[in-house]
Amino acid sequence: xxxxxxxxxxxxxxxxxxxxxxxxxxxxxxxxxxxxxxxxxxxxxxxxxxxxxxxxxxxxxxxxxxxxxxxxxxxxxxxxxxxxxxxxxxxxxxxxxxxxxxxxxxxxxxxxxxxxxxxxxxxxxxxxxxxxxxxxxxxxxxxxxxxxxxxxxxxxxxxxxxxxxxxxxxxxxxxxxxxxxxxxxxxxxxxxxxxxxxxxxxxxxxxxxxxxxxxxxxxxxxxxxxxxxxxxxxxxxxxxxxxxxxxxxxxxxxxxxxxxxxxxxxxxxxxxxxxxxxxxxxxxxxxxxxxxxxxxxxxxxxxxxxxxxxxxxxxxxxxxxxxxxxxxxxxxxxxxxxxxxxxxxxxxxxxxxxxxxxxxxxxxxxxxxxxxxxxxxxxxxxxxxxxxxxxxxxxxxxxxxxxxxxx
Numbered sequence: 428x429x430x431x432x433x434x435x436x437x438x439x440x441x442x443x444x445x446x447x448x449x450x451x452x453x454x455x456x457x458x459x460x461x462x463x464x465x466x467x468x469x470x471x472x473x474x475x476x477x478x479x480x481x482x483x484x485x486x487x488x489x490x491x492x493x494x495x496x497x498x499x500x501x502x503x504x505x506x507x508x509x510x511x512x513x514x515x516x517x518x519x520x521x522x523x524x525x526x527x528x529x530x531x532x533x534x535x536x537x538x539x540x541x542x543x544x545x546x547x548x549x550x551x552x553x554x555x556x557x558x559x560x561x562x563x564x565x566x567x568x569x570x571x572x573x574x575x576x577x578x579x580x581x582x583x584x585x586x587x588x589x590x591x592x593x594x595x596x597x598x599x600x601x602x603x604x605x606x607x608x609x610x611x612x613x614x615x616x617x618x619x620x621x622x623x624x625x626x627x628x629x630x631x632x633x634x635x636x637x638x639x640x641x642x643x644x645x646x647x648x649x650x651x652x653x654x655x656x657x658x659x660x661x662x663x664x665x666x667x668x669x670x671x672x673x674x675x676x677x678x679x680x681x682x683x684x685x686x687x688x689x690x691x692x693x694x695x696x697x698x699x700x701x702x703x704x705x706x707x708x709x710x711x712x713x714x715x716x717x718x719x720x721x722x723x724x725x726x727x728x729x730x731x732x733x734x735x736x737x738x739x740x741x742x743x744x745x746x747x748x749x750x751x752x753x754x755x756x757x758x759x760x761x762x763x764x765x766x767x768x769x770x771x772x773x774x775x776x777x778x779x780x781x782x783x784x785x786x787x788x789x790x791x792x793x794x795x796x797x798x799x800x801x802x803x804x805x806x807x808x809x810x811x812x813x814x815x816x817x818x819x820x821x822x823x824x825x826x827x828x829x830x831x832x833x834x
Contacts, residue, residue, distance in 0.1 A: 433485060435516055435784060437748045445783040446482045451510055455520020456492040457758025458768035463520035465770035465825040469793060470518075470777040472832045475546075476640035487514065491533060492522045503533050511540060515749040520773060521758040537583060538574045544708060545625050546572040548727040548742045548755060550781075555801040556735035557813035565711035566733045569638070571629040572723025573657075574619045574744060583613035617653035617719065619660050626661040628745070629717045630669050633692050639761045640714040641665070641673075643696035644722050657719050659695050665694045703729055731755060738769040738809050739797075741776030743783060752780040766820040767805035769807040771797060774828075796831045800824070 433449040435442060452467065454460040467486055474482055489507040496502045504523075511517060517537075524532040535542070548570045552563040560566065584591035586609055594612050598604045606612070633641050646671070647655030665673045676695035679687055687693050698707060700721050705715055706726070711734060718726060731737030740755040754772030762768050772792060781790035800806065804816045805827050811818035819827065 434514065440747075444786070446478075447485055448516075448784065449485045449487050449488045449514055450780075451489045451514050451517040453489050453491045453507070453517065453519045453522070454494070454724055455758065456523040457521060457760035457763045459492070459520030459522070459758060460556040460774065461766070461821050462754070462768050462770035462773050463518065464514075464772040465821060466518065466777045468825060469770075469774050469796075469834070470761055470781065470789070471788040473781070473792040473796075473831050474519065474786065476792050476832055477786070482786065482789075486518075486655040487631065489517075507542065510532055511537065513757045515541060516780070516784065517712055517751045518773070518777060519751050519753040521754060521756065523758045523760070530548060532579075532581070535579055538744055539749055540753070541746055542574045542575065543744035543749055544573065544621060545628050545745045545752055546570075546574045546723060546727075546738060546742060547745055547779075548572070548730075550727070550730040550740060552734045553739060555802050555814075556739070556810065558712065558733060558735040560707070563710075566730070568706070568710070568713050568716060568730060569632070569636075570716045570718065570723055570730060571625060571632070572718050572727060573625045573720050575622060575720075576616055576618050577653075577720035578613055578615050578617060579724075580614070582616070584611065599699050615650070615653050616771050617657055619656070622657050622660040622719075623664050626664040626717060629715060630665060630673070630692075633715050634669075634672055638692065638715045639687070640693045640695070641710070642645060642702075642713055643694070644699055644700040644702045644716050644718040644726060645696060646722070648698055654699075654719060654722075658768070661717055662696075695816060699725075702726060706730055706733065727755065735813070736769075737772070737776065738811055739771040739801075741772055741774070743779045745783070750780070750783055752783075753778040757767070767808050767818070768784055768821050769809050770821055770825060771807075792832060796828055799827055799831055 432445055433447055435444050435448050452462045474484060489510055490498060490506050491503055495504050522533045550566060551567050552566045584594060592611050595606045598606055643658050645654040645658045647658045672692055673694045674688060674691045676693060679685060713726045716726060728737055731740045737755050742753055742755050744751040753776050756772055778793040804814050805819055807824050808818035
């Protein structure tokens with residue numbers, strides 16, 4: 428099991444995936460164990476269908492979350508950390524982060540540990556879903572969310588702590604700002620290097636996947652030196668490094684009479700609050716959205732709502748060498764153990780995992796099979812109640828999906 432032949436490797440910026448890679452899996456909290464097991468069964472079936480017995484994933488279960496806390500007294504034990512650093516790629520069920528307590532998010536810790544600086548969430552309407560839009564087929568966008576900067580770095584101090592008092596004192600007396608004595612404080616760093624690398628990755632993705640528009644989402648009109656800088660640095664990368672491929676919105680209006688030249692990718696930007704109404708009223712105008720961490724979190728859930736259900740969305744956390752693939756939704760603890768949870772999100776995350784390691788045929792099997800399930804209205808309760816059909820349980824949904832894959 429520890430053979431180096433089972434490691435996914437990086438060679439000159441290209442992934443080398445063996446036929447039998449070891450891929451860690453964290454089952455997660457709440458509904459996590461149920462839906463993650465479903466995803467593993469589906470991934471295994473898709474790989475078998477595509478490659479017969481030539482390729483196979485060897486899953487390595489790692490402890491994390493509530494399960495690990497009971498066994499090790501730690502939600503993210505060292506054994507899990509060491510394994511992730513070794514294998515670099517993982518399928519992950521949802522993990523609980525207690526609200527209003529000092530415990531730091533495991534999700535954020537994993538992203539920082541492997542330097543997974545890009546959270547990538549494709550959002551595309553699947554025929555048969557009940558969407559609030561009149562024409563949901565126009566929704567086909569990918570969100571690139573910066574993953575290691577911004578408020579999610581977790582640099583903050585409780586209002587009544589000595590550290591908060593020290594920071595307030597420094598700001599009030601040394602920086603000539605006014606912060607009341609009962610204020611908690613959080614720091615919002617925005618790095619040039621981190622912004623440029625995710626902009627670079629997003630543009631490369633747009634080129635490779637023939638995306639037509641890249642929109643930089645920011646609140647730079649208010650936060651000029653953080654989100655305004657994010658906008659500026661993203662434009663710099665586009666213009667200075669990808670001039671051959673891109674044209675800005677200003678250039679289109681001034682040089683091309685408002686028409687995008689053939690073969691070019693349009694780069695524009697939108698203020699964050701305006702972005703929310705734009706994706707509702709003009710979803711077809713948005714193709715790839717590049718956003719700082721917090722904005723990206725908000726807009727990806729909003730985009731998911733446009734197609735009718737964020738429960739069908741998977742996400743990928745990607746770095747230069749490493750990746751964690753997970754559902755967009757949370758732990759939904761009140762549904763745990765009731766056989767009602769929708770496993771589609773983590774199944775779609777498995778599809779993204781297979782695509783990333785170069786197993787496109789197996790990824791395609793999952794995509795087509797899930798689409799067929801929805802078209803045939805074979806869905807769990809969260810979707811069935813809108814379709815007004817009898818819902819399938821978690822296990823029954825998986826069995827039906829496996830049956831489609833096997834045909």
